Amino acid sequence: MDIYHLFFVVIFGSIGLGYFVYGARQSSPGFRLTGVALMIYPYFFDSAWTLLAIGLGLLFLPRFIDL
Numbered sequence: 001m002d003i004y005h006l007f008f009v010v011i012f013g014s015i016g017l018g019y020f021v022y023g024a025r026q027s028s029p030g031f032r033l034t035g036v037a038l039m040i041y042p043y044f045f046d047s048a049w050t051l052l053a054i055g056l057g058l059l060f061l062p063r064f065i066d067l
Contacts, residue, residue: 002048005047005048008048012039012058013038013042015059016036016037017035017039019032019034019038019062020035020036021035022035031062034058034061038059041055041058
């Protein structure tokens, strides 16, 4: 595990926590589910580039899909 992997795990995990809290307060299941996904997905991927690509995709997901 390199420093970039650890950096992306911390950044996307904390953003995921923010999405989850926002979704819980606004009763938005899209933000809540995206927040959970952002906190969990780093456990399944080892590449820093993969973490970055999936993380950025998940960050913009609630903007395009309204649940």
